[in-house]
Structure formats: C-alpha cells, structure tokens
Amino acid sequence: MGDGPAPGLWPRLHGLVPALGSGLASGTANGSVPTPPPLRLRPSAGRQPGNGNGIGIGTGSGPTMGGWRDMSAEELEDHYSPSRWSPRLDRDTIIDAHLAVTAAGTERARASGQTLLHVPYGDGDGEKLDIYFPTDPSETFPALVYIHGGYWQCLSKDDSGFAAPPLVSQGVAVVAVGYDIAPKGRCCPAEAAAACAAQRPPALPFVLCSGHMDTMVLQVRRSLVFLVEHYPRIRGIYLCGHSAGAHLAAMVLSTDWTEFQVVPDIKGVVLVSGLYDLEPILHTYVNDALNMSWEVAQRNSPMRHVTPAVPAACEVLMAVAQHDSPEFRRQSQEYSQVSTRQSQEYSQALRAAGWSVSVLDLAGVDHFDVIERLSEDSYVLTQVILNMISRAR
Numbered sequence: 001m002g003d004g005p006a007p008g009l010w011p012r013l014h015g016l017v018p019a020l021g022s023g024l025a026s027g028t029a030n031g032s033v034p035t036p037p038p039l040r041l042r043p044s045a046g047r048q049p050g051n052g053n054g055i056g057i058g059t060g061s062g063p064t065m066g067g068w069r070d071m072s073a074e075e076l077e078d079h080y081s082p083s084r085w086s087p088r089l090d091r092d093t094i095i096d097a098h099l100a101v102t103a104a105g106t107e108r109a110r111a112s113g114q115t116l117l118h119v120p121y122g123d124g125d126g127e128k129l130d131i132y133f134p135t136d137p138s139e140t141f142p143a144l145v146y147i148h149g150g151y152w153q154c155l156s157k158d159d160s161g162f163a164a165p166p167l168v169s170q171g172v173a174v175v176a177v178g179y180d181i182a183p184k185g186r187c188c189p190a191e192a193a194a195a196c197a198a199q200r201p202p203a204l205p206f207v208l209c210s211g212h213m214d215t216m217v218l219q220v221r222r223s224l225v226f227l228v229e230h231y232p233r234i235r236g237i238y239l240c241g242h243s244a245g246a247h248l249a250a251m252v253l254s255t256d257w258t259e260f261q262v263v264p265d266i267k268g269v270v271l272v273s274g275l276y277d278l279e280p281i282l283h284t285y286v287n288d289a290l291n292m293s294w295e296v297a298q299r300n301s302p303m304r305h306v307t308p309a310v311p312a313a314c315e316v317l318m319a320v321a322q323h324d325s326p327e328f329r330r331q332s333q334e335y336s337q338v339s340t341r342q343s344q345e346y347s348q349a350l351r352a353a354g355w356s357v358s359v360l361d362l363a364g365v366d367h368f369d370v371i372e373r374l375s376e377d378s379y380v381l382t383q384v385i386l387n388m389i390s391r392a393r
Contacts, residue, residue, distance in 0.1 A: 067327075067330065068280045068327060073283065076280060076283055076284055077284050077285060078325070079280075079325045079326060079327035079328075080280065080281065080284045080286060080325070080327060081325070082243070082273075082324065082325060082328065082366070082367035082368070083095055083367075083368075084325070085323050085324065085325045085366060085367065086323055086366035086367065086368065087323060087366070088366060088369070094366075094368060097368070098368040098372065099159065101162070101368075101369075101372045102155075102159040102160070102162050102372060103158075103159050104162075105161070105162025105163075105372070105375045106158065106159055106160060106161035106162050108162075108165070109132060109161040109162060109163075109164040109165055109174075110130075110132075110161060112165065113132050113133065113135065113164060113165070113168050114132075114133040114135075115130065115131060115132050115133065115161075116129075116130070116131040116133075117130045117131075118130065119131060121222060121223045121226035121227075122219065122222055122223075122226075124179075124180045124210055124215075124219065125180060125210065126156070126178045126179050126180035126181065126210075126219070127178065127179065127180070127219055127222075127223070128157065128178045129157065129175055129176065129177060129178065129223060129226070129227075130157050130158070130160070130161055130175070130176040130178075131173060131174075131175050131231075132161055132164035132167075132168050132173060132174040132175075132176075133168065133173050134168050134169075134170075134171045134172060134173055135168050135169050135171075136171065137171065137173075137233075138171060139233065140233050140234070140235040141171055141172065141173055141233060141234065141235065142171075142172050142173070142234070142235060142236040142237070142238060142267070142389050142392075142393065143172065143173040143174070143175050143227065143231075143234045143236070143237055143238070144163075144167055144172055144173070144174050144175070144238045144239075144240055144385065144389075145174075145175045145177060145223070145224065145227070145237055145238065145239050145240065146160050146163060146174060146175065146176050146177065146240050146241070146242075146245070147177050147179075147220060147239065147240070147241035147242075147245035147246075147248050147249050148160045148176070148177075148241075148242065148244075148245045149241070149242040149243030149244045149245045149246070149273075149371075150181065150243070150244060151243070151244050151286050151289075152181060152182055152213065152216060152244045152247075152289075152290060153181050153182040153183060153289045153290065154181065155181075156178055156181070157176040157177060157178035158178075160176035160177075161174065161176050162372070162374065162375045163240075163371075163374035163375055163382075165375065165377075166374070166375070166376065166377045166379075166382050166386075167382075167385070167386070169377075170386055172238075172386070172389055173234065175223075175227065177219075177220060177223045179215075179216050179219040179220060179223075179248070180210040180211050180215060180216065180219065181211060181216070182211040182212075182213075182289045182290050182291075183211060183289040183290075183291070212296075213278075213290060213292055213296050213297075213300045214296065214299070214300065216248060217248060217251045217300055220248045220249070220251070220252060221251075221252060221255050221260065222260075224237065224252065224264040224266075225260045225262045225264065227264070228262050228263075228264050228265075229262060235265070236265055236267040236389070236392055236393070237264050237265055237266045237267065238266075238267060238268040238269070238270065238385070238388065238389055239252060239266060239268070239269045239270065240269075240270040240272065240385065241270075241271060241272065241274060242272045242273060242274070242370075242371040243272070243273050243274060243275070243367065243371075244274075244275065245274075246271040246272055246273065246274025246275070246276075247274050247275045247276060247278075247300075247302065249269055249270075249271055249274075250269075250271055250274060250276055250302035250335070250346065251300065251302055251305070252266070252269070253269065253302065253306075253307070253316070253350075253355075254302065254305035254306070254307050266314045267314050267315070267389075267392045268314050268315045268316075268317070268388045268389065268392065269314055269315070269316045269317070270317045270319065270381075270385055270388075271316065271317070271318045271319070271332070271346075272319045272320075272370060272371050272381070273319065273320055273321055273324050273328055273332075273367050273370055273371070274318075274328075274331070274332060274346070275328065275331055276301065276302040276303045276331045276332070276334075276335040276345065276346035276349075277301045277302075277303040277304070277331055277334075277335075277345070277346075278292065278297035278298075278300055278301045279294070279297050279298070279301065280327065281297065282294065282297055302335060302346060303331075303334065303335055303345060303346055303349055306335075306349045306350055306352075306353045306355075307353065308353050308354055309350075309353055309354035309355040309356070313354070313355055313356065314356075315356050315358075315388060315392075316336070316347075316350055316355050316356065316357045316358075317357075317358050317359075317360060317384065317385075317388065318332045318335070318336050318346065318347045318357065318358070318359045318360070319359075319360040319361075319362055319370065319381055320332045320333075320359070320360070320361055320362065320370075321362055321365045321366050321367055321369075321370035322361065322362060322363045322364060322365060322366075323365065323366035323367070324366070324367050324370075325367075328367065330345055331345055331346055332345070332346055332347055332359065333345055333346070333347050333348060333359065334346055334347065334348045334349060335347050335348065335349050335350055336348050336349070336350050336351055336357040336359055347359050360380075360381065360384060362380065362381065
C-alpha cells in the first residue's frame with residue numbers, strides 16, 4: 001500500500017489489540033497554558049490516564065462535555081474503537097475488509113477516468129493530491145475534496161478515490177487529499193522542534209513537524225489554497241471527510257483565511273462519523289502514536305472553535321452510522337447544535353453559532369461501510385451529496 005500502515009498497526013488502531021501505556025507527552029506549544037486539574041476516570045485493569053506530568057489530563061471545560069468522564073479506562077477504549085461496534089463483521093476482520101474495499105474501489109476509479117495523480121501542493125512527503133476529473137467537464141465544475149480517516153495515523157490518498165465514479169459521471173471533480181500522518185512527527189521532541197522551528201509561519205505560536213496534529217490541520221487548509229490558486233476552473237468546493245478526516249474538515253470551518261490571502265469558495269461540508277472533541281482521545285490507545293498534549297488537543301478540537309456563521313456560510317451535513325459507537329454519535333450531535341451525549345454535540349454547537357446544519361442518521365451501516373458505499377450511485381449519502389451540489393450550482 002505504499003505509504004499505508006505497517007503490518008499489524010491497523011488492528012491496534014481500532015482497538016483490536018489496544019496498546020497500553022500513557023502516550024501523553026507534553027506538546028510544543030509556546031506560551032503559558034494552565035495545566036488542567038487531574039481527570040478521574042473510574043478505575044479498571046486497563047490504561048490509567050496520564051503520566052504524572054499533568055499534561056494531557058483534561059478538565060472538560062466545554063459546556064456539555066460529560067459522559068465519557070464517567071467511563072472506566074476499558075469502556076473509553078471500547079467507545080473509541082469503531083471496529084468493536086459493527087454487527088456485520090467481527091473486529092478481527094473488518095479492518096482488512098475496509099482496506100480491501102477502498103483500495104479496489106480506488107483502482108477502479110483510476111482505471112476508468114481522467115486523473116492527475118500525486119500532484120504536490122507542498123514540500124512534505126504526504127502533501128500530494130489525486131484529482132479525478134469529470135467525465136464530461138464543462139467550462140467550470142464543482143469539486144468534492146475528500147479527506148481520509150485512519151485515526152490520523154493510517155490510510156492515505158491512495159485509498160481514497162473509491163467515491164469518484166458516481167460523482168465524476170455527474171460533472172463533479174473529486175480531489176483526494178494526502179497529508180503527513182503520525183507517528184512520523186507526533187508532538188515534536190525537543191531535538192526535533194529545533195529543526196522544525198525554522199519552518200514555522202510567523203502567525204503560528206507553535207512549531208510544525210511532520211505528523212503533528214497542528215501540521216495535519218494546516219496541510220488540509222493549504223491543500224484548498226493550492227486548488228484555488230492552480231485550478232481556476234473549479235467553481236465551488238465541497239469538503240467530505242470521514243472519521244479523522246471529518247475532524248480535519250471541521251477544522252477548516254474555523255480557518256482565518258486572511259492568513260493565506262485566499263478564501264476558498266466552500267459551498268458545502270459533509271462530515272461522516274467524525275470526532276470533534278479530541279480530549280477523550282488523550283486517554284486512549286489512539287494517543288500512543290499521536291502523543292498529543294492537552295494544549296494540542298484543545299486547539300485542534302472543532303467543538304472549541306466554532307465560529308459564528310457568515311451570511312454566505314456553507315451548508316453542513318453531518319452523517320452518522322447506526323452502528324457507530326455511542327461516543328462517535330454523541331460528538332456529531334453536540335457539534336451540530338450545543339447539549340447531550342460526539343456526533344450529537346458538534347452539530348448542536350454549529351447550530352447555536354448560526355450555521356445551516358442537517359444530521360443524517362444512516363440505518364444499517366457501521367463506521368466503515370458508511371463511507372465505503374459512496375462508490376454506489378444509489379447510496380443515500382451519494383444522492384444527498386449530489387443534491388447538495390446541484391442546489392448550489
């Protein structure tokens with residue numbers, strides 16, 4: 001799979017063989033950020049959150065963050081292990097099945113259409129795009145920009161073209177975004193920080209390193225700037241992210257584009273089974289590779305950076321799977337509106353800030369086939385995306 005995961009890593013990522021150990025190291029943010037008081041999860045035989053340095057131990061300062069703090073460490077691991085919630089395949093095979101489906105779908109898309117592959121939008125190893133052009137392009141055309149998941153540490157753009165055929169056949173370009181995944185850089189240790197500091201944009205108060213959460217967020221933003229500057233025939237950008245990719249797409253909504261001197265014409269955002277508050281992640285196996293500090297998690301949590309909608313704000317669709325874990329479902333709901341238990345909370349926060357948000361609860365699918373089925377013309381989410389684009393054209 002080229003830059004895909006090392007053998008045996010994917011099962012760990014989705015909780016099949018959770019690796020214990022704190023993974024909560026200090027970040028590289030400058031400035032004084034108060035260390036939050038210790039979080040008390042119910043004791044269990046599993047991971048004990050925190051490593052005694054006070055970093056990465058959350059307070060839940062958001063107004064409605066709640067239920068996950070009452071879980072034991074083992075329960076929290078389960079809730080952030082999507083493979084444990086699928087009824088169609090056991091957790092030991094569903095990851096392999098997902099990789100096979102997305103890889104095969106991407107091969108078909110590349111073989112059947114007009115593409116530009118591995119287009120660099122920056123100097124980083126992962127800073128490349130795959131572009132799938134419309135079958136019969138008009139003078140101008142919309143583009144769906146797809147941001148892959150993989151818990152910020154697996155998958156790549158090379159597995160992300162599977163959704164292209166139904167869209168390119170309807171005059172929509174598809175752009176698969178690559179970014180530098182962890183654990184390449186993680187939250188840079190001191191010796192790496194010095195080497196990265198020279199590359200820090202003046203506006204950023206922290207160091208950027210390959211594989212760091214701050215860097216991944218910035219790379220996705222820069223990929224959109226690149227599209228605007230180099231592909232003027234694109235009229236209207238629609239973001240679509242799955243899982244960790246939905247988190248990165250959501251972070252785009254809080255971007256101050258004046259820093260980039262370009263404002264992408266983002267007309268719609270589709271967030272599929274995403275995570276919008278990273279604090280719970282600090283206390284799970286997921287952070288073993290990410291190595292986020294509490295400060296890094298705070299500044300990269302969309303729930304904590306919901307900006308007021310502007311008059312021309314884009315439409316936001318949040319999709320969740322029936323068989324997503326309760327924590328994934330909670331986060332989406334709360335982000336879309338602001339109240340209750342991750343899918344629910346983000347939608348509520350967006351609504352409270354004036355965004356136009358709809359939530360689509362997809363029956364009969366899990367965390368994996370909810371996105372795999374975008375390769376199908378008749379799939380409800382495919383049709384909803386095409387309708388969103390049609391309304392804005």
